[in-house]
Amino acid sequence: MPDSPALPSPPRVPEAVHRRRWAILGVLMLSLLIVVLDNSILNVAVKTIAAPAPAGLGATQSELEWAINSYTLVFAGLLFTAGLLGDRLGRKKVLLFGIVVFGVGSALAALAGSPAELIAYRAVMGFGGAFVMPATLAVLINVFERDEQPRAIGIWAGGVGLAIAIGPITGGILLEHFWWGSIFLVNVPVVLLALVLMAWLVPDSKDPRPGRIDLTGVLLSVLGLVLLVYGIIRGGELASSTDVEVLVPVLGGLAVLVLFVLHERRSDHPAVDMAYFRMPAFSAGVAAVALVFFALMGVTFFSAFYLQSVRGYSALQAGLLILPLAIAQTVFAPRVRLVVERFGAKAVCTTGMLALAVGLGAFAFFDASTPVWVMEVVFFLQGTGMAHVMTPVTVAVMQTLPREKAGAGSAINNTFRQVGGALGVAVLGSVLSAAYRGEIAGHLGAVPAGLRGAAGESIEATLGVAEKLGPAGKALVQPAYTAFVDAMHVTALASAGVAVLGALVVARYLPGRAPAGAPGPSAVPERPAEAGESVR
Incomplete structure (x- = not known):
């Protein structure tokens, strides 16, 4: 007697939620956009904020760094906890709470009257952002069926890249027409719109059996x-x-x-089952995320100085120049799943990492007269490589865990991303600084002893001292450009080396192409949903 045909597994997502899943993704992307965009938008405003009042706040170099870093410190420190609370209390509740706190922090930062206030309010924004970031990915996992998750995650990953790239453009436009606080105040109406749409469209979901809190x-x-x-x-x-x-x-x-x-x-x-890290797909995925952002954020840090200080572009022009990175991510990230289906995650991610390494290493050949079209090709290559890494590794991480632990999985993924990015800025920034100091030191003999130490800190510091010295400082300008470009070459090669290391990790540990009809990378079976308990 022939075997009865296997019955298709029942859908895990309620029909009412399934029908509005793409609208829900749009709302999640809106909240994700402002949280990620605001980190990159500040980078183009540091010069303005450093200007004396009323144009700016008269912030010192250290205060400017902490205006950026206070957000990163609080954001990275709370990501993991925020993801766990989302699983336990409900991801919609956590998402709404985070976006409200982020909006309040944005309004306060826009009205800050001193560098200290700006630093404090940026920390408030980081606190809110920590609850938004993991919740968006966790909600996504709980409103899309497994076969559609790679496409949805591709759009989510493309949104992250798009926000990073358009931040400087948005910041440049706002700074050309309004005061520095506008880069924060612009978040408030978007937050209000996101709150209304979230309350209307986004379903709540949580782990139905969270157990005792650790x-x-x-x-x-x-x-x-x-x-x-x-x-x-x-x-x-x-x-x-x-x-x-x-x-x-x-x-x-x-x-x-x-x-x-x-x-x-x-x-x-x-709080997190350490057995997850014994799964090759999970471990390789989070390691790849950390290495990608280590390499990319370090280069993003010095490319802003290269474009504005060495090449002389305005903040808006510099933002427009890196638009190809955003275009590549927007085009390729949602479609990467098709390439993965054909060639497998391991081959796609390894190739993407190597493409990213080539794009990062290309900066080692840039100088003060590199044609614009060459820079555009390099930025496009970086975005293409990143799109073919971030989507597959995020899918690997999230599909390794059951839906009920989506918040914890998203939090781990984003924590590794944030720590990797912070390490990239710190380590590669230190490489850049050390190389620059070594190159410029021989040209500071004519600088007064009291200014010599400050003049060697960075290209901005050298150019600032040169301006103070008047005609006598003109001799410092060209050596500063040359020293920075030489230091950038060293840093670019270091970042490319990190990307190559990432290629080796995914080539060794990420699963290859799954046989036809086989399940995805999940090593943890999903518990069948009980009516009304996972998504409401």
Whole structure:
């Protein structure tokens, strides 16, 4: 007697939610856009904020760095905890809470009257952003069926890249027509629109069986991540990895995170199951995310100075020049799933990493007269490579875990991304600074002794001192350009090396092409949903 045909598995997403899934994705993208965009938009405003009042706040170099880093510190430190709370309390509730806090922080930052206030309000924005970022991906996983998740995640990943690229353009336009606070105030109407649409469209979802909260694990994760990220940031500021102000928090943070891992392995109700990291797809995915952003954020950091300080482009022009990166991500990220279906995640991600390495390493051949079209091709190649990495590795990470743990999976993915990016800025920034100091030192003999140390800190510092010296400082300008370009070459090769390392990781550990009809990368079976418990 022939076997009965297998019945198709029932849908896990309620029909009412399934019908509006693409509208829900649009709302998630709106909230994600402002959180990611605001980080990159500030980079083009630092010169304006440094100007004396009323044009700016008269912020020092250190205060400008902390205006950026206070957001990163709080954001990275709370990502993991925010994801866990979303799984436990409900992802819609956490998303609404995060976007409200982010909006309030944005309004306060726009009205800041001093650098200290701006730093504090940026930390408030980071607090809200930490609850938004993982919730968007967790909600996505719970409103799309498994076969549509790669496409939806591709659009989500493309949105992240788009926000990073259009931030400088938006910032440049606003700064040309309004005061510096407009780069924060513009978030408020978008936040209000997102709140209305979220309340109307986005369903709530959570882990129906979260168990007891692992308070010790949560506290250890926050303390460890904050210490580690603070040490990384401080290392970037001091251009040193051996200073006691860097070593103490970094080593302390690593020690606390080791205690976190040991605690989680022994706990009967862990915040995160350490068995996830024994799954090759999961481990390779989060490692690839960290390495991609380590390499990319380091290059993004110095490319802004190259375009504006060396090439003389305005903030808006510099933002427009990196638009090909956004275009490539927008075009390719939603379609990468088709390439993965044909060639497998391992081949696609390895090729994408190598393309990214070529795009990053190309900066080692740039000089003060490199044609614009060459730069555009390189930025497009970087965006293409990134699109063919971020989408498959995010799918691998999220589909390895059951839906009920989507918040934790998203939080881990984003934590590795954020820490990798912070490391990239700090480490590659230190490489850039050290190389620049070595190159410019021989040209500072005519600078007064009291200004010599400050003049060697960065190209902006050298050009600032040259301006103060008047006609006598003109002799410093060209050596500063040359020293920066030489330092950029060294840093570009280092970032390309990190991308090559990422290619080796995904080539070794990411799963290859699945046989026809086989399930995806998941190693953890999803528990069948009970009526009304996972998505409402």
